[in-house]
Structure formats: C-alpha cells, structure tokens
Amino acid sequence: MCGIIGYVGRNNCMPIIFDMLKRLEYRGYDSAGISVISDSNLYLMKDKGTVDALRSVVEFVDCSIGIGHTRWATCGAPLKHNAHPFLDCKKELALAHNGIIENYRELKDGLMREGHVFSSETDSEVIVHLIEKYYTGSNLIEAVRTALGQVRGSYAIVVLDRRNKKIVGARHESPLVLGIGKNEIFLSSDIPGFLRHTNKVVYLNDNEMVEISHGGYSVYDFSGHTLQKEVKEIQWTIEDAEKGGFEHYMLKEIYEIPRAVQDTLRSRVDASILEIDFNDFERILLIGCGTSYHAALYGKYLFENLLKVPTHAEISSEVRNSTLAMSDTLAFFITQSGETADTLAAARNLRRLGATTCAITNVVGSSITRETDAVFYTHAGPEISVAATKTFVSQITALYMLAASVGEVRGEISASVKTDLRNALRVLPSELQKVLDNAEPVKNVSRELAKYENAFYIGRGYNYPIALEGALKLKEISYIHAEGYPAGELKHGPLALLCEKVPVVAIATYDELYPKMIGNIAEVKARNSPVILFSTENHPEANELADFVVEIPENHQIITPAITVTALQLMAYYVAKERNCPIDKPRNLAKSVTVE
Ligand code: G6P
Numbered sequence: 001m002c003g004i005i006g007y008v009g010r011n012n013c014m015p016i017i018f019d020m021l022k023r024l025e026y027r028g029y030d031s032a033g034i035s036v037i038s039d040s041n042l043y044l045m046k047d048k049g050t051v052d053a054l055r056s057v058v059e060f061v062d063c064s065i066g067i068g069h070t071r072w073a074t075c076g077a078p079l080k081h082n083a084h085p086f087l088d089c090k091k092e093l094a095l096a097h098n099g100i101i102e103n104y105r106e107l108k109d110g111l112m113r114e115g116h117v118f119s120s121e122t123d124s125e126v127i128v129h130l131i132e133k134y135y136t137g138s139n140l141i142e143a144v145r146t147a148l149g150q151v152r153g154s155y156a157i158v159v160l161d162r163r164n165k166k167i168v169g170a171r172h173e174s175p176l177v178l179g180i181g182k183n184e185i186f187l188s189s190d191i192p193g194f195l196r197h198t199n200k201v202v203y204l205n206d207n208e209m210v211e212i213s214h215g216g217y218s219v220y221d222f223s224g225h226t227l228q229k230e231v232k233e234i235q236w237t238i239e240d241a242e243k244g245g246f247e248h249y250m251l252k253e254i255y256e257i258p259r260a261v262q263d264t265l266r267s268r269v270d271a272s273i274l275e276i277d278f279n280d281f282e283r284i285l286l287i288g289c290g291t292s293y294h295a296a297l298y299g300k301y302l303f304e305n306l307l308k309v310p311t312h313a314e315i316s317s318e319v320r321n322s323t324l325a326m327s328d329t330l331a332f333f334i335t336q337s338g339e340t341a342d343t344l345a346a347a348r349n350l351r352r353l354g355a356t357t358c359a360i361t362n363v364v365g366s367s368i369t370r371e372t373d374a375v376f377y378t379h380a381g382p383e384i385s386v387a388a389t390k391t392f393v394s395q396i397t398a399l400y401m402l403a404a405s406v407g408e409v410r411g412e413i414s415a416s417v418k419t420d421l422r423n424a425l426r427v428l429p430s431e432l433q434k435v436l437d438n439a440e441p442v443k444n445v446s447r448e449l450a451k452y453e454n455a456f457y458i459g460r461g462y463n464y465p466i467a468l469e470g471a472l473k474l475k476e477i478s479y480i481h482a483e484g485y486p487a488g489e490l491k492h493g494p495l496a497l498l499c500e501k502v503p504v505v506a507i508a509t510y511d512e513l514y515p516k517m518i519g520n521i522a523e524v525k526a527r528n529s530p531v532i533l534f535s536t537e538n539h540p541e542a543n544e545l546a547d548f549v550v551e552i553p554e555n556h557q558i559i560t561p562a563i564t565v566t567a568l569q570l571m572a573y574y575v576a577k578e579r580n581c582p583i584d585k586p587r588n589l590a591k592s593v594t595v596e
Contacts (some may be wrong), residue, residue, distance in 0.1 A: 001027045001028055001072050001098065001263075001381030001382060002027055002028045002069060002070060002071045002072050002084070002096075002097075002098040002189070003021065003024025003025065003026075003027040003028060003069065003070040003098065003188075003189045003190070003193070004024075004067070004068070004069050004084075004096045004097065004098050004156060004157070004158050004176070004187075004188070004189050005017065005020040005021060005024065005067065005068045005069075005096075005158070005186070005187060005188045005189070005193050005194075006066075006067045006068075006158040006160070006167040006169055006186070006187030006188075006212065007020065007065065007066055007067075007068075007184070007185075007186055007187070008064065008065045008166075008167060008184065008185050008212050008213060008214055009064060009065075009181065009183055009184025009185060009214075010064060010183070010184055011062060011063075011064050012060075012062055012063075012064075013036070013063055013064050013065070013066060014034070014036065014058075014060050014061065014063060014066070015060075016197070017034050017036070017066050017067075017068050018034070018051060018054075018055045018068075019196065020068065020186065020188060020193045020194060021034070021051045021068045021069070021070045021193075022051045022052070023192040023193050023194075023195075023196075023242065024070050024188065024189055024190060024192065024193050025050065025051055025070050026242060026249075026382065026384060027070065027072065027098075027189060027190070027381070027382065028070050028071045028072025028073075028381070028382055029050050029051070029070060029071075029072070029382070030048065030049075030071055030072060030073050030078035030363075030364070030365070031046065031047065031048045031049065031070075031071040031073070031078045031079070031080070031082065031083035031084075032046065032047070032049070032050060032051045032053075032054045032068070032069065032070045032071065032083065033045060033046025033047070033054070033068065033069050033071075033083045033084050033085050033096070034046070034054075034058075034066055034067065034068040034069075034085070035066060035067050035068075035085040035087075035094035035096075035160050036061065036063035036065065036066030036067075036160075037063055037065050037066065037160065037162055037165055038061040038062055038063040039062075040162070041162075042087070042091060042092070042094060042160070042162040043061055043063070044085060044087060044094060045058040045059075046069075046080060046083040046084065046085065047080050047083060048078050048079050048080055048083060051070055064214070065160070065165055065166075065167065065213075065214070066160065067085055067094060067095075067096050067158045067159075067160045067167060067187075068085075068096065069083070069084035069085060069096035069097075069098075071083060071084060072364075072381060072382050073363075073364030073365060074100055074123075074263075074267070074364060074377065074379050075100070075101075075104070075121065075122050075123040075124075075364075076120055076121035076122040076123075076364075077121070077364055077365040078364060078365045079365075081119055081120050082120045082121055082122050084096040084097060084122075084124060085160070086119065086120060086122070086124060086125040086128045087119075087128065088128045088129060088131065088132035089115075089116055089117055089129070089132060090132065091162075092132075092135075092137075092161065092162045092163055093128055093131060093132060093135070093159055093160065093161055093162070094128070094159070094160040094162075095124070095125075095127055095128035095131070095157060095158070095159045095160075096124075096157065096158050097124035097127055097155055097156070097157045098155065098156045098157075098174050098175075098189055099153060099154035099155035099156060099172075099173065099174040100123065100153045100154055100155075100263060100266050100267060100379065101123035101124065101126060101127065101151055101152070101153040101155065102152045102153040102266060102268070103151070103152040103153070104123035104126045104153075107126045107130065107150065107151070108125075108126050111126060111129045111130065111133070114133070116129040116132070116133075123153075126151075127147060127148075127151060127155070127157060128159070130147035130150060130151070131143050131144055131147040131159060133147070134146040134147055137163060138164075140159065140161050140164065140166065140168050140211070141168055141209060141211055141220060141224075142224070144157075144159060144168050144170055144209065145170075145209065145220075145222060145224065148170060148172070148222070149222075153173075153266065154172060154173035154174045154262075154263070154266065155170070155171070155172055155173070155174055156169070156170070156171040156172075156174035156175060156176040156189060157169065157170050157171075158176075158187055164213070165213060165214070166211055166212065166213035167187065167211070167212050167213070168209060168210070168211050168212075169187045169204070169209065169210045169211075169212070170208070170209040170210075171204050171205075171206060171207075171208060171209075172206050172207055173206060173262075174189075175189050175190060176188070176189060176204050176210075177189075177190065177191055177193075177201050177202070177203055177204060178201065178202040178203075178204060178210055178212070178217060178219075178229075179191070179193070179194035179195075179197065179198045179200065179201055180198060180200040180201070180202065180217075180231055181194070181197050181198040181200070182198075184197065184198075185212045185216070185217050186198065187210070187212060190244065191234060191236070192242045195234075195236070199233050199234050199235070199236075200231050200232070200233055201231070201232055201233075201234055202217075202219065202229045202230070202231055202232070203229075203232070204219065204229075207221060207222045208220065208221055208222070208227065209221075209222065247577075248385065248573070248577075248583045248584050249384040249385040249584045250385035250387055250389060250477070250569075250573055250583050250584055251573055251583075253383055253384070253385055253389045253390045254389045254390065254436070254566065254569050254570055254573065255436055256380075256381065256390050257389065257390045257393050257432050257436070257566050258429040258430070258432040258433045258436070259381075259429075260378075260379075260380040260381060260390040260391075260393065260394045261393055261394060261397050261428060261429050261432060261562065262429050263379040263380065263381070263394075264378050264379050264380065264394040264397040264398050264401070265397060265401070265425060266379070267377060267378075267379045267398075268401075269376045269377075269398045269401040269402050269405070270401075270405050271402060271405040271406040271408075271409055272405070272409075273374055273376070274356075274358065274373075274374050276330075276356060278307075278309075278330075278406055278409055278410050279410065280328075281309065281328060281329060281330040281356070282310070282328035282329070283309065283310045283311065283312065283328065283329055283330075284303050284307075284309050284310070284311040284312075284329070284330045284331070284332070285311070285312050285313075285314055285319070285329055285330070285331040285332070285350070285355070286299040286300055286303070286311065286312070286313045286314070286331075286332045286334060286399075287313075287314045287315075287316050287319055287331060287332065287333050287334065287343065287346050287347075287350075288313075288315075288316060288333065288334035288335060288340075288343060289315065289316045289317065289335070289340050289342055289343055289593070290388070290472070290593075291336070291387075291388040291391075291392045291469060291472065292334040292335050292336060292340075292343070292388075292392075292395065293313065293315050293316070293334075294392070294465045294466075294468050294469040294472065295334050295392055295395035295396050295399060295465075296313040296314070296332070296334050297313040297464070297465035297468065298396050298399065298462060298465040298466070298561060299311070299313065299332070299334075299396075299399040299403070300312060300313040301461060301462050301464075301465070302399055302400060302403050302462075302558060303399075303403050305558070306403045306404065306407045306412060306413055306417075306558075307403060307406055307407050307410060307412050308412055314346075316333075316340065316342035316343040316345070316346040317342040317346075319346045319349070319350065320342055320345040320346040320349050321349070322349060322350070322353065323353070324353065325353060325354055326350055326353040326354045326355035327354035327355070329350070329354075329355040329356070330355070330356050330358070331347075331350045331355040331356070331357050331358070332357075332358050332359075332360055332399075332402075333346065333347045333357065333358070333359050333360070333368055333371075333372060334359075334360045334361075334395055334399075335359070335360075335361050335366075335368050336361065336362045336363070336378075336380075336383065336388055336391040336395070337361070337362070337363055337366060337591065337592040338359065338361040338362070338363040338366025338367055338368040338369060339363070339366055339367050339368070339592045340592065340593050341593065342593075343368065344367055344368060344371055347359070347368060347371040347372055348371055351371070351372070351373075356373055357371070357372040357373050357374075358372055358373060358374040358375065358376065359371070359372040359374070359375045359376070360375075360376045360377075360378065360395060360398055360399070360402075361375065361376075361377060361378065362377065362378045362379070362380050362383070362391050362394065364377060376398055376402065377398075378391060378394040378395055378397075378398045379394065380393075380394035383591075384584065384591075385583070385584045385591075386476070386584065386585055386586055386589050386590065386591045387473055387476050387477050387569075387572075387583075387586065389473075389566075389569045392469060392565065392569075393432075393562050393565065393566060396561065396562055396565075397425075397428075397562065400421075400425075400558065400559070404418070404421060420556055421556060421558065421559070424555050424556035424558070424559040425559060427555065428555060428559055428562060428563070431553040431555055431563055432562070432563055432566055434553055435552055435553070435563060435566055435567050435570070436566070436570070439570060441549075441550045441551070442550055442567055442570045442571050442574065443574050444548070445532050445548040445550055445571060446571050446573075446574030446575045446577075446578060447574075447578055448503075448530070448532070448547075448548055449474075449480070449503060449505075449532060449571065449575050450478070450480075450574075450575045450578035450579050452480060452501065452502070452503050453480060453481060453501075454480065454481045454482070454497070454501070454502045455471070455474060455480055455481070455482045455483075455502065455503050455504070455505060456471075456482070456483055456484075456485055456490075456494055456497075456498070456502065456503075456504045456505070456529075457470045457471040457474075457482060457483070457484040457485070457504075457505040457507070457568075458484075458485050458486070458487040458490060458504060458505070458506050458507065458517075458520060458524075459484075459486070459487060459506075459507035459508075459517075460486060460487045460488065460513040460516060460517055460520075461511060461513050461557075462511070462557060462558065462560075462561050463507040463508075463509060463511075463513075463517075463561060463564065464484070464486045464487075465561075466507055466561045466564050466565050466568065467484040467485065467486075467487075467505070467507055468484035469484070469565055469568070470482075470484065470505060470507070470565065470568035470569075470571075470572070471483055471484035471505075472484070473568060473569050473572035474571075474572045474575060476572075476586050476589060477572055477573070477576040477581055477583050477586050478572060478575040478576040478579050478581055479579070479581060479586075479587075480575065480579075487506070487516070487517055487520040488516070488520070490520060490523060490524070491523065495523065495527060498524060498527035498528070498529040499527060499528055499529065500528045500529065500530065502529050503529055503530040503531070503532060504521075504524045504529045504530070504531050504532070505532045505534070505568075505571075506520070506521050506524065506531055506532070506533050506534070506542075506546070507534045507564055507568075508521065508533060508534070508535050508542045509534065509535060509536040509539075509552065509554070509557070509560045509561075509564055510535075510536045510538070510539040510554055510557070510560075511557035511560075512557075514539065514541075514542075517542065518541060518542045518545070521533065521542055521545045521546065522545060525545055530547045530548070531545060531546040531547050531548070532546065532547065532548045532549075532550070533545070533546035533548065533549045533550070534550050534552060534564055534567060534568070535549060535550075535551055535552075536551065536552060536553070536554035536560065537551045537552070537553055537554055538554050539554065550567055550571075552564055552567050
C-alpha cells in the first residue's frame with residue numbers, strides 16, 4: 001500500500017503537495033518523491049525516508065502542478081532509485097503508482113528489447129515506459145488507456161505530462177479520489193490527502209480515468225466514454241478521515257483484510273525463489289514471536305498436512321540459543337516488522353548452525369531480509385495499530401501459498417486437492433468481506449464477553465493456533481485475562497477453573513475434529529461456563545450447546561481459520577471498545593520490539 005497524489009491549482013504549490021503526502025503517510029513511509037513542472041521544466045525530487053526528510057532537503061521551485069508518492073515498498077527495496085515518481089526515457093512524463101503489477105517482468109523484458117532504459121527494480125516503472133511507447137504527444141488519456149490494457153494487477157496511477165501541463169489518473173482495484181476546490185483540483189489515494197483544502201469529492205470507480213489541468217477535469221471509463229460524476233460533500237473531520245472514517249486504526253486494518261489477502265495472493269509467494277532441493281531437508285522449523293508465532297503454529301499443521309515433512313513451530317526467544325546442528329533444517333522466520341530482536345537473533349543463530357533460512361515479512365528491506373537466505377513478502381500494507389490483525393491473515397495466506405508451491409515441487413499435493421484449495425482461495429476475500437459486512441452477531445457476543453475478567457479459548461488442529469491468537473488479541477487490548485488451549489487439554493488442568501464466571505470461546509468450525517470439539521464443549525457446559533461458539537454455517541450441530549453463537553462462512557478446513565480469526569479479532573476489538581480501552585496503543589506494549 002502506498003499513497004499517491006496529484007495537484008493542479010495555485011502557484012507555489014509545493015507546500016500543498018508535501019502536506020498532502022504527509023496526510024497519506026499512514027499508507028507508507030519508507031520513501032517519498034514528488035515531480036512538478038516549473039517554467040516548462042520537469043523536476044523530480046525523491047529519496048528513501050519520510051516525507052518530512054525529503055521536504056527538508058529539496059529546493060522549492062515555483063509551480064502550480066505536480067504529483068507525489070509516499071511508499072511502502074513491495075517490489076524493489078526502499079532505496080532512492082526505487083522511490084516514485086519514475087520518468088520515461090525522454091523525461092516528458094512522470095508517474096506514481098500504488099498497487100502490484102503482476103506481469104511486469106514480461107512487460108519489462110519486451111520494453112528493454114525495444115530500447116527502454118530502466119532506473120529501478122520496481123514493477124511500477126514499466127507503466128511509464130509503456131505509456132511513453134504509445135504517447136504521440138497529444139492524447140495522453142488514450143496512451144494511458146492503451147498502456148493499461150497490457151497491465152495485469154492492481155493499480156492507481158497519476159501521470160504528469162510536461163508538455164501539456166496536465167495529469168491523468170486511473171484506477172483498477174486500488175483507490176483514487178478526486179477533490180474539487182476553488183480553482184484547484186486534487187487527486188489522492190484517500191480523502192485525508194486533500195480534506196484540509198476541500199470537502200467536495202468525486203469518487204472514481206474501478207476502471208475509470210480522469211484528466212485534470214488548469215482548465216478543469218474530465219472523467220472517462222476505460223472505453224473512452226466521458227462520464228458525468230456526482231460531486232459529494234463529506235462531513236468528516238481530518239482526524240476521522242485519517243482512519244478512513246473508522247474510530248481506530250485496528251478496526252480500519254481489520255476491514256482491510258480482504259484487500260490485504262488479495263494482495264498477498266497476487267504477490268505469488270513461490271518456492272522457486274529458494275532454488276533448493278526440498279528433498280534435502282529432514283525437517284522444517286517455523287519461528288516467530290507473539291502473533292507471528294501463532295502464524296508459525298498454523299504453518300506447522302499446514303506443512304505437515306500438505307508436505308508430509310516433520311515441522312515444528314518455535315518461539316524465537318527459545319531457539320535463539322539452540323546449539324543443535326541444523327544442516328538438515330529449512331527454517332522460516334515469520335515477522336511482520338522484520339525488526340523483532342529475538343527473531344533476528346534466532347535467524348543469525350540458526351544460519352550459523354547450518355540451517356537454510358527464509359524470512360516471511362511485511363516490510364521490504366527490513367533487518368530480517370539481511371539475515372536470511374531468501375525472503376517472502378506478505379504485502380499487507382503498513383499496520384499501525386499495535387495489535388496485529390491484517391498482517392496475521394496475510395502471514396497465514398503466504399504460508400499456505402508456500403506450502404502449496406513446495407508441495408507441488410515435491411509431488412505431495414494431488415491434482416484434486418490443488419483444485420479444491422485453489423477454489424477455496426478464490427472465494428476467501430468475499431467470505432472475509434461477508435463477516436465484516438455482517439458484524440452484528442460479533443458485536444452482540446462482545447457485549448457479553450466484556451462483562452468477564454477471565455476467559456478460555458479452545459480449538460483443535462488448525463483451530464488451536466487460532467484459539468491462541470484469539471486469546472492474545474483479547475488480553476492485549478481489553479485486558480481480560482485470556483488463555484488459548486488445545487481443547488483436548490482442558491481436562492489436564494483448566495477444567496478446575498471453569499465456572500459461571502469463566503466463559504469459554506469454542507472454535508468448532510467444521511472439519512474431521514468437529515465431533516471431538518462437540519464433546520469438549522459438552523465438558524465445558526457441564527462446569528456451567530458460558531460458551532461463545534464460533535461455528536460454520538451449514539453445521540449447527542454444536543449450536544444448541546452454546547449460550548452465544550457466531551456462524552461464519554464455511555470454506556476448506558485449511559482456509560477457514562483465516563475467516564475465523566478475522567471474526568475473533570473483531571470480537572476482541574468490540575470488547576475493548578465496550579471497556580473503554582485505548583485500543584490502538586495498549587498499555588505496556590509496542591508494535592515493534594527491538595529489545596531482547
Ligand atoms: C509485538 C507486537 C505483536 C507482534 C510481535 C512480533 O509483541 O505487539 O503484535 O506479533 O511483536 O512482531 P513481528 O513484527 O516480529 O511480527
């Protein structure tokens with residue numbers, strides 16, 4: 001996720017351009033850049049680092065039109081030459097992009113053969129060269145449309161044209177809104193970009209384009225037809241708008257899950273990157289801290305099930321001092337931030353012991369990427385709330401993609417399983433959306449759970465790590481003491497604590513362990529604990545044992561946990577809200593833990 005902006009209007013507009021970018025920094029902050037036209041010259045200023053850092057070093061020139069970008073790297077490390085905007089070879093056009101171009105390698109190869117010279121490792125740069133190829137100097141809209149016709153993926157772009165002093169914007173599965181001011185027009189990934197200047201907006205839909213200049217704006221569809229768009233007035237304050245109208249970043253990020261999963265799926269996490277023989281390994285280790293450890297534990301079930309390789313999930317702080325020889329081990333380090341000190345130390349140690357090491361991280365160019373032999377990115381976009389939400393769902397999606405691709409190489413996954421899983425993944429984003437669109441049942445049980453001071457979460461198999469993660473979310477942000485347990489372990493201790501004051505959140509989505517879960521729920525009920533049941537639609541057998549039920553869409557048993565955990569995150573959120581807790585910044589916790 002990145003932030004893009006375009007502006008045309010007043011003289012001396014560089015401060016406005018920087019202010020707009022600053023407002024979008026929540027979408028990315030590892031590099032920034034702007035391009036403006038002054039005296040018919042095209043200026044490009046960009047660097048790694050924040051918008052403020054760039055602003056403090058550039059020379060301000062007088063201009064009234066420009067574009068800008070604040071980056072969250074997905075393709076190409078966060079370095080100056082990979083920062084947007086990018087110029088075409090003739091230096092007549094500048095482009096900023098938000099999204100992922102899936103077929104950029106083939107497009108780039110073709111363009112290079114035709115003589116185009118590239119300055120970055122990004123996928124985005126191909127777009128400006130493609131536009132250059134089709135642009136004769138008079139009809140930019142047409143050239144952009146032709147270029148985008150060849151691009152596969154998701155994008156919102158802004159293109160600045162030096163000669164004609166205009167900007168063309170276009171969107172496909174990435175956001176772009178138009179702001180209409182008095183004698184000025186704004187383009188932005190999100191409304192906060194321009195809300196200080198105007199509250200009049202035109203929402204662009206997918207596959208729509210806009211041309212803005214000092215003469216005004218025109219909107220078109222991808223077939224070239226002019227569209228009449230309604231100008232709407234929005235009533236939010238800037239503060240509301242930065243969170244996209246959500247009260248907290250956590251809620252906003254939960255609602256970004258369908259999009260984040262789509263981006264992870266699009267990024268094609270592929271085992272071929274590893275260039276290793278998977279038959280060389282006797283075992284796989286999955287390592288992480290906190291939420292990332294829970295993703296590792298989910299991965300253990302997944303890898304053993306799909307790959308038939310002994311797999312262990314380990315907590316980073318526990319394996320960092322291991323002394324075992326590891327030349328037979330493939331080790332994955334899962335870390336959203338890529339900066340967690342214990343995970344970095346564990347990666348260093350296991351590499352020293354001979355393991356082949358891979359990182360799964362959300363932050364391009366983070367420290368973990370320098371400590372491992374290979375890197376997979378989750379592409380979930382920046383996460384601001386301390387409690388991890390969308391990044392967890394992206395981690396388990398990436399693990400699944402890895403397992404599927406390694407399984408294919410090893411010949412462990414049958415064609416029918418592959419088809420089932422592919423179909424399951426295809427509907428995952430819409431099923432996640434369904435849970436988010438129908439949050440009432442979750443809100444209702446949250447009001448109940450908020451009344452207690454202790455809770456257990458139980459699950460079996462794939463749902464055991466999900467129970468752990470659900471309990472972690474609850475304790476982190478609502479301060480209710482919560483423990484996740486394998487349901488079969490209840491009888492070895494926790495049953496002694498169960499009573500009407502200790503509710504149990506039971507995760508009993510449908511799989512081969514479902515009958516056993518029904519038995520465990522009956523055990524709980526016999527101790528008078530209130531039961532909050534997460535079950536799957538079509539399988540209500542356990543519902544009558546529960547005091548409260550949240551039904552979630554049923555998918556493949558490997559994929560359903562992504563949906564269940566989203567509902568559990570939402571429940572933790574509403575419990576914390578009910579208890580008036582500081583949701584985005586829980587006491588004593590930090591987003592990135594760089595101490596040991
Ligand atoms: C902190 C955060 C957690 C996170 C953990 C690991 O404790 O509060 O949300 O799961 O660190 O972070 P990582 O960036 O390594 O995934």
